[in-house]
Amino acid sequence: FTPAINYYLREILKYKTDIKYNMFGDVHPWDRKNDHTGENLRLAMAENPYMKVMIQSGYFDGATSxxxxxxxxxxxxxxxxMKKRLSFHGYQSGHMMYLRRADLKTANEDIRQFIKSSLPAKNQPAKY
Structure with a gap:
């Protein structure tokens, strides 16, 4: 996609600049030692016993492995x-799972089922 946007901006729109379009921005080197994402999620789920989490990931994702x-x-x-509150779905695609039609369909259905399973029963209030 980066070559496509660079081509589109320069050749189609005739936008001239010395500024380079960077796909990932200024994130390197990545600071992995201060990453507490997993622990923060664990604490949030411990504080809220009704919280559910679904993760979707492409097998060939080079950005978020x-x-x-x-x-x-x-x-x-x-x-x-927390097993009943965690769900993980893998797909035969990369980072942008929606580009592979079969994964788009499956991922959308997985999201729908996750939302339905997270809703309270009819006429029942949400729990926090």
């Missing part, structure tokens, strides 16, 4: 006490 997401989930709940 499938196995990094799996690893985070494995270490989030090693005892399995």
């Amino acid at each position: 499938y196995f990094d997401a799996k690893y985070t989930l494995w270490h989030l709940d090693p005892a399995g006490t």
